[in-house]
Amino acid sequence: MQNANSKCNLIEQENGFLNDSIEKEAYIWYEENWLHDDHEHQHQRAQLTFVQEGYQYFHINDKIYLVPQNHVIWVPSSQKHKITSEAETVKLMVSLFKNVPKDDFYSTTHVFPVPSVLKEMILYATKWNKETEKNIEQEAFMNALLISLPNFCNENVALQIPLPSDKRLLEVCHFINLNFHQNESIEELAEIANLSTRSLQRIFKKETGISVKKYVQLIKILKSIELIDSHQFTLSEIAYQVGYKSLSAFTSSYQAIMNAKPRISKKISF
Structure with a gap:
């Protein structure tokens, strides 16, 4: 596993808190074979993770969230979490947002299947994979994706494993x-x-x-x-x-x- 402090261009500062020096509002991190560790962490950016292949477990507070293929999970800003998976191959796309709208949706964790429109938007955004420089088109596109999320959410609470x-x-x-x-x-x-x-x-x-x-x-x-x-x-x-x-x-x-x-x-x- 890559060291957790090198994931998604985030650098560990102390006690599992990850930060970045990227100025842009949102950036994309896509990997075709995501490696895992058992490292609990948190970061100021809110996170949208799309599982294109395989499956992912997110351990958050007193629940474990299963994110199967063609599902997304929304993790609010500063929420402690760790990820695990036994899948042979995991293909993930992580979108990290500096600022989010003031709406209740963005302050809680959600797991839901990806409708075709949202999936196409997420896949289109891979064109900016790991780019850290400001980009006007990307900023407008990612903002549109962000504010549309509550309309796409058809949450499956059965994917939450209570502990x-x-x-x-x-x-x-x-x-x-x-x-x-x-x-x-x-x-x-x-x-x-x-x-x-x-x-x-x-x-x-x-x-x-x-x-x-x-x-x-x-x-x-x-x-x-x-x-x-x-x-x-x-x-x-x-x-x-x-x-x-x-x-x-x-x-x-x-x-x-x-x-x-x-x-x-x-x-x-x-």
Whole structure:
């Protein structure tokens, strides 16, 4: 992994705070094979990341956000975050903005699929990849993209993985994450937490905002996205690997989370 303080022309000053000396309002950083580290950081610029290929996890506060292929994530200014991924190849485009409009949208994290118009705008902007000199056309174009974002946002909150603070629940989550291919009963999960089934369900819902059953479903689908990205298995094989008894059951569950049917896309080549 490249050192985090060299990413996107940002230089680490202290305690994970990254800054730059670029005067332009917005600049672009595109890489076809993005490398990762486990380095939490923050920067004054707001960030829009488009995942063209692969997938990316953003760890922010008490949530992990999955950003699959053809999705974007908006990260507000000065928000601490770190990124991870097990994808074989990750192609990302990061847009960094010095100033943003005074609107509630820009002060919170959002993950949403990229509609065709926004995708074409983002790909067009790669013509300015890593350019640091001022450019009138780029400034006007990136400002138009920026102020249009709230209109494009159709947020998928299912891509947010909640993390409880209760250690007993963390043990349950850890077990589910490692054994997503199994279908443990609520009684077995309650035993891991040393809680009654009723207490487990009540405390889990209170801390995470979702039920244990929903969390299990979410983890299965997130793991299936990783397997789909590997291009090594058919959808039927993936369905069984993440614990579904049939392709139809997996497809139904996937569609409920992702608002689209699962499919194995062709790898992007240039």
